[in-house]
Amino acid sequence: MPGINFEKVIFDNLAEGLLHDYRINQRKSLIRAERSVGHLKRFFEGESVPKITSPRISQYIETRLVEGAKNASINRELSALKRMLNLGAQQTPPIVDRVPHIPMLKENNIRKGFFEHEEFVALRNNLPDYLRGFVTFAYKVGWRFSEITNLTWNNVDRPQGIVRLETGETKNDEARTVFLDDELKIIFDQQWQDRKKHMAFSPFVFPNRKGTGQIKDIRGAWFKACKDGAIGRKLFHDFRRTAVRNMVRSGTPERVAMMVSGHKTRAVFDRYNIVNDADLKAAAQRQQKYLEKFAGTVSGTVADFKQKKESAGDS
Numbered sequence: 001m002p003g004i005n006f007e008k009v010i011f012d013n014l015a016e017g018l019l020h021d022y023r024i025n026q027r028k029s030l031i032r033a034e035r036s037v038g039h040l041k042r043f044f045e046g047e048s049v050p051k052i053t054s055p056r057i058s059q060y061i062e063t064r065l066v067e068g069a070k071n072a073s074i075n076r077e078l079s080a081l082k083r084m085l086n087l088g089a090q091q092t093p094p095i096v097d098r099v100p101h102i103p104m105l106k107e108n109n110i111r112k113g114f115f116e117h118e119e120f121v122a123l124r125n126n127l128p129d130y131l132r133g134f135v136t137f138a139y140k141v142g143w144r145f146s147e148i149t150n151l152t153w154n155n156v157d158r159p160q161g162i163v164r165l166e167t168g169e170t171k172n173d174e175a176r177t178v179f180l181d182d183e184l185k186i187i188f189d190q191q192w193q194d195r196k197k198h199m200a201f202s203p204f205v206f207p208n209r210k211g212t213g214q215i216k217d218i219r220g221a222w223f224k225a226c227k228d229g230a231i232g233r234k235l236f237h238d239f240r241r242t243a244v245r246n247m248v249r250s251g252t253p254e255r256v257a258m259m260v261s262g263h264k265t266r267a268v269f270d271r272y273n274i275v276n277d278a279d280l281k282a283a284a285q286r287q288q289k290y291l292e293k294f295a296g297t298v299s300g301t302v303a304d305f306k307q308k309k310e311s312a313g314d315s
Contacts, residue, residue, distance in 0.1 A: 004093050004094065004095055006049060006050050006095070006096070006097045007048050007050060008048075009048070009049045009088070009095045009096065010046055010047060010048055010049060011040070011041070011044040011045060011046065011047045011049065011052065012041070012045060012046065013049075013088075013095065014049060014084040014085060014087070014088050014095075014096070015037045015040065015041060015084060017084060017087050017088060018033065018037065018080060018083055018084035018087060019033060019034065019037060021087060032076065033080055036076050036077040036079075036080035037080060039064065039069075039077050040060070040077055040080065040081055043059075043060045043063060044060070044081075049085075049088070049095075049096055050097070052081075052085070052100065053100050054100045054101045054102070054103070057078070057081070057100065057102055057103070058103065061074060061078070061103070061105065064077070071105040071106065071107050072107050074105055075104050075105055075107060078102050078103075078104060078105075081102060082099070082102045085099045085100075086099055113234060113235055113237075113238040113241065114238050114241045114242040114245060115139065115231075115234065115238055115239065115242045119229070119231040119234070120135075120139050120242070122229030122230065122231050123135065123225050123226060123229050123231060123234065124136065124225075125229065126224070126225035126228040126229045127221055127222075127225045128209065128221055130206075130207070130208070130209050130211070131206075131215075131218060131221060133187040133188075133190065133191055133206060134148065134206040134215065134218075135239070136183065136184070136187060137184060137187065137206070138236065138239040138240075138243075139239050139242060139243065140181070140183075140184060140243060140246075141178050141243055141260055141261065142239060142240045142241075142242070142243025142244055142247075142260065142261035142262075143240075143261070143262060144237075144240065144262070145236050145237075147165060147262070148206060149204070149206065149214055149215045149216070150204075150214070151163070151165075151204065151205045151206065152203040152204055152205065153192070153203060153204075153205060154203070155205070156188065156205060158185075158188060158189065158192065161179055161180040161184075161185050161188075162177060162178070162179055162180070163177070163178050163180065163188075164176065164177045164178075165177075174262070174264065176259070176260075176262050177259075178260050188205065191205055191206065194211065195211070197211060218236075222234075222236065240261065243260075243261055244257055244261050244263070247260065247261075
């Protein structure tokens with residue numbers, strides 16, 4: 001059997017192989033992969049695969065940096081490139097003879113955005129009615145945008161106040177169950193009653209403005225509400241971070257909070273359990289209160305210093 005002429009294999013062949021792999025395996029990040037391939041294609045389209053070397057990849061990185069792309073975005077594109085090269089090398093017979101070293105960029109992508117409660121209220125009050133229950137659910141449980149927009153009444157047990165996503169309906173492919181609090185029970189009951197206003201009942205718990213289809217894009221209403229509520233530019237994903245922080249602050253065990261929000265790894269969860277100045281101030285105050293228990297027995301407490309100061313003033 002004649003061997004493969006590696007010089008005749010071009011980037012486009014590998015790109016299509018990658019997207020085919022995503023499609024047949026029903027990967028949820030297909031859209032992101034298509035976006036990464038689009039950026040890579042502008043640089044490598046028609047290029048012979050053996051010419052895709054480490055120096056050539058470094059040129060791609062430099063080009064994307066000049067274009068203003070963030071390190072995290074470039075790394076996703078490089079990961080797509082590495083994946084398509086590996087897929088080519090794993091074929092029988094292989095169509096890639098070697099996978100070059102692909103340097104990854106350092107990322108500082110720990111996001112710090114979250115909602116204080118008054119900011120959330122301001123946002124909600126300035127959103128259209130059909131989005132208010134939608135954002136309240138997001139604020140409290142921290143689910144991803146697509147997980148909430150895809151939520152149907154088949155996932156809801158209203159009498160028990162339970163919402164459940166089955167395996168395959170979540171990003172990490174793990175089933176998830178949440179119990180609704182009193183406010184969310186009222187919201188879900190209202191959403192159910194609102195279905196009667198429309199001729200065709202929507203299967204979605206939070207339908208679009210017309211009440212008949214799925215919510216697709218809320219950016220226009222979202223950014224207008226941010227502006228009208230004078231809360232600055234917020235992201236929907238800030239709800240995810242906020243829900244985690246609020247659950248932990250309220251005393252919910254971290255393991256349980258991870259089960260509610262759907263965080264699979266500890267490292268990612270830690271990134272969202274954000275500490276701000278108020279947290280640091282509260283920590284200092286808790287320590288002070290703790291140490292004051294030892295006033296008179298351990299030097300250096302607030303009570304000791306006050307006593308010394310008063311004594312010095314009397315002398």
